[in-house]
Every structure is written in C-alpha cells, then in structure tokens.
Amino acid sequence: MKNSKQVICEKRSYSREFDSHQHDFGQFLFPLHGSLDIQTMWQKIKLSSDYCFYLPPECNHVYRSTDRNEFLILDIPTHYLPSGTESMYMKLDQQWSSIRFLLLEETRNQETSSPLNDLTRYVAHKLRMSTSPSIDYIHKHFKESIKMEQLAEIEHYHPVYYSSWFKQKTGKSPKAYISELRLKEAKQLLRTTSWSISSISEELGFENSSSFTRWFVRFEGIPPQKYRKN
Structure with a gap:
C-alpha cells in the first residue's frame, strides 16, 4: 500500500471476500454498522459496534465482512504514534464514543485539516496512556x-x-x-x-x-x- 504521510479519516465498507495486507501507518477502526472479521498472526476477532480496534504499522492482517457494514477509519502516520504501539481491541466506552463522534464531524468538514490533526494527536495520546x-x-x-x-x-x-x-x-x-x-x-x-x-x-x-x-x-x-x- 502507499505510504501515508497525511492523516486520513473516512467511512469505508468491506466485502465478503477475504483480503490481506499491511500498511506503514497505524489504523483505527470504529464500527458504525455491521461487523468485520479480522485476523492477525496472534489475534482473531469479530469487530462489532461495541468495540474499536487499533492496528499498528506493519501488522499484516486478513479481513472480511459477511454483512452490510460501514466503518469509520482513521489512518495515522507514524510520526503521530508513540514508538512500539501494539494492536489494541478496546471497549467502545464513553470516551472512545465521543472521539468517534468528533471524528465523524471532521469527515463532514474538510475545509481545514487542523482540527483532524489535533484529534489524531489526542488519539495517539490515548493509545500511549491506555x-x-x-x-x-x-x-x-x-x-x-x-x-x-x-x-x-x-x-x-x-x-x-x-x-x-x-x-x-x-x-x-x-x-x-x-x-x-x-x-x-x-x-x-x-x-x-x-x-x-x-x-x-x-x-x-x-x-x-x-x-x-x-x-x-x-x-x-x-x-x-x-x-x-x-
């Protein structure tokens, strides 16, 4: 995949076909509708609306969805991330739900990247402290x-x-x-x-x-x- 030097936040959907890749940036997945089957070398999860998932850079993963789905995806360049981040499967608690809401708002407002960059720094801080x-x-x-x-x-x-x-x-x-x-x-x-x-x-x-x-x-x-x- 291409090297991402910019923060990207957008809605994506996934097909029923198995796909596999890795990327040189971190990625946060927030379910909006449906679920996503994800498998890494050591983890196998079904990501649904009650949880969120972080994939670190260079983490090969296999994924597919067997139902109608929509996810909010935040691609995070490595210079935002603390060193040595690991995959994290987390309950979508009140704080992460609020972050998801703010990120959704930013997908509707593409006039300036500054608020999104600030939010991404906060997400990276949360990863460090979680x-x-x-x-x-x-x-x-x-x-x-x-x-x-x-x-x-x-x-x-x-x-x-x-x-x-x-x-x-x-x-x-x-x-x-x-x-x-x-x-x-x-x-x-x-x-x-x-x-x-x-x-x-x-x-x-x-x-x-x-x-x-x-x-x-x-x-x-x-x-x-x-x-x-x-």
Whole structure:
C-alpha cells in the first residue's frame, strides 16, 4: 500500500471476500454498522459496534465482512504514534464514543485539516496512556482465581503468545504480576486493619489461612502475624 504521510479519516465498507495486507501507518477502526472479521498472526476477532480496534504499522492482517457494514477509519502516520504501539481491541466506552463522534464531524468538514490533526494527536495520546483490557481486568479481579486462557481471550490472543506479550509489556509473567498485586493488598490490610488472618486470606481468595500464610512467607520470608507486629 502507499505510504501515508497525511492523516486520513473516512467511512469505508468491506466485502465478503477475504483480503490481506499491511500498511506503514497505524489504523483505527470504529464500527458504525455491521461487523468485520479480522485476523492477525496472534489475534482473531469479530469487530462489532461495541468495540474499536487499533492496528499498528506493519501488522499484516486478513479481513472480511459477511454483512452490510460501514466503518469509520482513521489512518495515522507514524510520526503521530508513540514508538512500539501494539494492536489494541478496546471497549467502545464513553470516551472512545465521543472521539468517534468528533471524528465523524471532521469527515463532514474538510475545509481545514487542523482540527483532524489535533484529534489524531489526542488519539495517539490515548493509545500511549491506555491500559490493555486484560491488565485492567487483572487490577479489578486479582483477588479472584484468574486463568491464563481467560486473560488471553480478553485480548483475543493465543494463550502461548499472550504470556510472552504480557512479560514484554510489564516485565513480569501474569502469575508474578497478580501475586504482586495480592501481596501489596495483603500488606496494606495487615498494616491498616485489625482483620484476622483468616479474614484477610478469605478476602484475597485463598482457600484457608494456612495456604495464605505459606504464600506470604514465600514472598516476605516471615509469617503475616510477625509482619503485622513489625
């Protein structure tokens, strides 16, 4: 595909035939009607109206739509993008819905490119600041039992790839990352509450206080009772 040096924002529709390509710019896809099947090397998703999707530069993807469809597409030149951007499959929350609305308005107003360029810079900033859905899920549910397959499914990654992706992104394995959050919460509860060890272990999702104590000693070198006294 041609090298895009300018921001392009327009509505597009896709055919039922499979197509495959990659481009040297980033691309944001906002569904307006219908859905789009997209497959990258490690992801396979059906993009519908409740989600949006970002494709980084040089990411080969196969795509097609099996129904009537219309998408708002934002092509983002690389000089707008933070380095090392990755594909992101995100819930179309209130903020992203508002961004989609503003971008739609800009497709109707082609008199000047300045507002569109400013919006694109904001989108790039959002990409830089956005938390991956599975990491956000971990922060909300780390006290519960979380399976690797569950996290991979949230990102629509293959489980084998998800583990290496997660470590590259956070510097830790998913298991170590979750344990760190649980340990931080355990220490906070031990320091700031008078809860029993049994209550704290239950709060953090352990089967019993004995398993919690063994786990705590493995990380801190002392039992939780002694940590509390110190």
